[in-house]
């Protein structure tokens with residue numbers, strides 16, 4: 044298939060590009076490089092020997108994107124482009140609604156202009172907010188607790204309404220839990236600025252780039268007092284995207300709208316992740332005990348049954364050690380991250 048990957052210069056999107064190329068798809072990238080890395084696309088070009096056209100554009104450049112979609116003959120879009128800092132979304136909500144919500148509306152209009160019918164979208168478990176009952180099912184009520192989560196939930200609504208009005212359109216909204224790990228061959232990796240995600244923060248500490256790491260809260264109602272999350276390896280996450288994209292079919296009622304959680308179903312605590320990072324890196328870095336981070340629910344993990352029952356897909360990696368080991372390889376080989384920092 045001819046696939047456009049938006050946000051393809053970012054962490055998760057670049058892994059999608061890599062996998063789609065390996066599967067023989069014709070892949071192009073759209074990214075405004077605001078938070079992505081040209082070097083990620085260059086590394087993929089070098090390792091694959093493929094050209095990988097990079098369209099440096101914003102989701103809201105409707106006319107430019109529509110023209111490019113026609114030119115490329117694009118058949119499906121995987122959309123990873125978004126701003127994704129919860130704290131920033133609280134201080135600058137309009138930017139999040141403009142980029143993450145209005146941006147996707149504009150992208151859908153460009154798709155409509157160019158007649159592209161298949162859309163796979165990055166949603167998030169942040170759309171559920173703080174559910175009282177675990178595990179989280181797809182029909183668990185969605186009630187975000189920050190503008191980032193709302194900006195993504197609004198897109199789910201836009202997609203449902205658009206699909207209802209346009210029978211030729213098929214989409215998936217995939218609600219990711221905590222994405223972790225990276226390409227085991229370390230061609231590409233995870234490089235956010237600033238970095239706030241637990242595993243890369245710990246790896247930076249193991250590398251000596253930070254003096255210590257901090258556990259945000261040890262008084263949660265969990266077995267070891269630290270927060271529990273559902274970590275899914277980025278390779279598994281992308282595997283699910285490919286499975287879903289292959290099934291999307293505007294002509295089949297049961298394949299026009301697919302909404303799935305993407306997690307392993309297994310909860311891991313912050314302390315368990317720290318133990319895995321210390322074991323994999325062999326570095327006993329200092330860990331401080333800090334206060335709770337506002338807005339962090341004690342425990343979030345998926346019920347991953349729906350995608351297993353409907354598509355036969357489930358995550359193959361459920362242990363923290365493998366996720367950390369793969370991420371660590373890229374960190375060791377690229378201690379300063381990608382060469383030019385976005």
Ligand SMILES: NC(=O)c1ccc[n+]([C@@H]2O[C@H](COP(=O)([O-])OP(=O)(O)OC[C@H]3O[C@@H](n4cnc5c(N)ncnc54)[C@H](O)[C@@H]3O)[C@@H](O)[C@H]2O)c1
Nearest residue numbers: 050052053054055075077078079101102124125165219222
């Ligand atoms: N990392 C996680 O654990 C996680 C969890 C749930 C959902 N998600 C979602 O997955 C997606 C990818 O996350 P990531 O961690 O790879 O983020 P990332 O910041 O590494 O990648 C996002 C990419 O999108 C690009 N981008 C952003 N807005 C754009 C716009 N308006 N036009 C063009 N390009 C734009 C950025 O330059 C960047 O390259 C996001 O939609 C995020 O909300 C991530």
Ligand SMILES: O=c1ccn([C@@H]2O[C@H](COP(=O)(O)OP(=O)(O)O[C@H]3O[C@H](CO)[C@@H](O)[C@H](O)[C@H]3O)[C@@H](O)[C@H]2O)c(=O)[nH]1
Nearest residue numbers: 127167168169220221239240241244257258259270313339
């Ligand atoms: O230095 C740190 C960083 C994180 N944590 C804790 O580690 C857990 C995981 O935190 P983090 O890696 O920041 O992920 P989340 O806050 O769970 O959010 C991620 O996962 C969400 C979906 O689950 C996405 O929507 C967000 O974009 C993404 O940042 C949380 O309990 C944090 O309190 C620490 O204790 N210390």
